Amino acid sequence: MLTYSFEHMQGKSLYEHLYRCIRQDILSGKLSPGEKLPSKRALARNLGISVVTVEGAYNQLLAEGYCESKPRRGFFVLPVPVSASLVQAVVGEMRSAEDAFQQHKPVIDLTASRMQAADFPFATWSRLMRQTLAGNAEELLAPSPGAGILELRQAIAGHLQSFRGLNVSPEQIVMGAGTEYLYTLLIQFFGRDKKYCLEDPGYERIRQIYRANGADYACIGLDGQGICLPELRAAGAEILHISPSHHFPTGIVMPVSRRYDLLGWVAEQAGRYIIEDDYDSEFRLQGRPIPTLMESDRHDRVIYMNTFSKSLTPTIRISYMVLPPALTEPFRQKMGCYSCTVANFEQYTLARFIGEGYFEKHINRMRTTYRRRREKFMELLQASALREYVTLIEHGSGLHLLLRLAVNMPDKVLQEKLRAAGVRIRALGEYYDGEVPASADHVFVLNYANLEERAMKLALDILGQSLSVGGRFEAL
Known part of the structure; x- marks a missing residue:
């Protein structure tokens, strides 16, 4: 028994x-x-x-x-039917985590939003892959169109219609192995001489991609509503790369007034475009998903981009972009020489996963799971000795939070103390390309998606110990 x-x-x-x-x-x-x-x-x-x-x-x-x-x-x-190495990895990860807690030698990484092995639908995914191998043998060995197989693009178009209210055709969708690859395609399509503008602060890898491709780019500051329009105009921007529905790392949700300001800006001059990065739209935990910028675009100037890295797992490496209708044929003519970088095996499996309703069920289950983890973290924080020294900054969306600490300690000193105790965390200031404003001092980015309750408790205990001297907190 x-x-x-x-x-x-x-x-x-x-x-x-x-x-x-x-x-x-x-x-x-x-x-x-x-x-x-x-x-x-x-x-x-x-x-x-x-x-x-x-x-x-x-x-x-x-x-x-x-x-x-x-x-x-x-x-x-x-x-x-999963490989022995995969099973060992899943079980090994559970045992490693258990051993770490038992030995009181934690390695709690608050810097990356990784999925727990137990949260991935291994059984469903492997069953669909087995069906794919049995039912799509010839298609699996046939060259994939440069934009990706039609079945997957049709499935994504259907998902976008039901979930994001976007009425797009499969011909507008381009698949790629990660958003970094798709950024590179867009830079080559538009040209390196265009003036690209990015959000500051922002995801540093985006800056690295533009820099590595030799693109002329500038980082534009944010106010409480998103990217600053006067700075955007002053920079002479032509291509704007933003995440309006949930900015990383500040969590800002761009209000409708700023959205229409940007749509007005992009329509003012030929050759201007907006790249809308909707990287974690599936995980708005309060209320309905924020409407996309592309949905309100009436001038064919918004390129929508999303990834399955957040909703499934980063290791699958499948992302996509939706081109406005006016760019579909020019993009195909100029960039059609590139082969699709996503394996047919994964494309057909993902097409089944979405088309048969498993993706929607998975998202609903994970939204509930992440909401509970977020609520649990807030509950534990309020019950801890830190509660009087911490301000929680969150917008009911995404898989990370911001913590503002009312303590008299340089951010780097605190990070080193935490690292020595087994907790990794990043300061908000590290995400800036330019000068870091004083408002970013003592603000830390906390990714909570992969944390179990005991890891949350331990992280808060270690944070409290690192902030205290002689049994009292170093308060401002």
């Missing part, structure tokens, strides 16, 4: 904790393919929980393809 502990559930519900325990046993081989799971009543009685809880866990395993239900016989473990 299966036996699991419910003492350390890390804020999860009973059914989710049970589901994860059984799934880990399946992935590790402790439960073999074809093995019958205990009946719902028997397992509930053995664990001292309700039948409804067991039923919820079994239904989740059933939905993700880890087991099957045979009428009047029960639930049976299904083979999960």
Whole structure:
């Protein structure tokens, strides 16, 4: 009979904790393919929980393809066709995290938004890939169109229509292995002599891509509503690269008035365009998703860009952009010599994942998961000794928060103390290209998406210890 502990559930519900325990046993081989799971009543009685809880866990395993239900016989473990190295990586990651906590030698990385292995739908993805290998053998070996296979572009067009309200055709969509590759294509398409303008502060890799491609670019400062229009005009901008729905790292959501100001600016002069980076629009946790800039564009001047790195995992490396109709044919003529950089295997699998409704289900599940993690972090922060010295800056969207610390300690000193204690964190000032304003002092960017409750607690404890001297905080 299966036996699991419910003492350390890390804020999860009973059914989710049970589901994860059984799934880990399946992935590790402790439960073999074809093995019958205990009946719902028997397992509930053995664990001292309700039948409804067991039923919820079994239904989740059933939905993700880890087991099957045979009428009047029960639930049976299904083979999960993932590589041995992948299973070892998943189980190894869980064990490594457990060992780190047990030994009190944490390495808590608050600088990157990585998905937990347990959050990725391995069973569904592997089943769809198996179906792809069986049903698309000839297509898998055929050259992919430069913009990507039609089936995937059709699936993305359908998703954008239902989720973002964008009515686009598959011909407008271009696939690429990461947004960095797509930025490079746009620079080559428009030309290096164009004046590109980026947000400051901003994601430093974007600056690196423009610099590496020899593009003429400038970084434009932000106010409380987004990029500053007077500075944009003064810079002589022609191509503007922004993330209006959720700016990284400040979290600013650009209001409609500033959006229309920018649409007015881009329409004033031929050759001006806006690249709208919608990198984590799926994870607006309060209210409806913010409408896209492209949706309001009436002059064919906005290029929409998104990635599956946030919604699925960065390791899949699949991104896409949507060209305005007027640019579709010129882009094809000039850039059609490039082959698609995403493997056919992954393109066809992702097309199935989206087309059969699994992507929407995954997003809904992860939105709930991330909302709970965010709420848990806020709850733990309010219960900690730090609460009087921390201001939380958040906009109900995305997978990161800003913390403003009311302490008398240079940011770099605090970062070094935290690093020595096993916590990595970045200051907001590190994301600036130009002069760092005083308003950015003592503000830190915290990525919470991959944190379990005990990691949150430990990070807050270490932060509190690093800020205190002689048992008291170094308050301003």
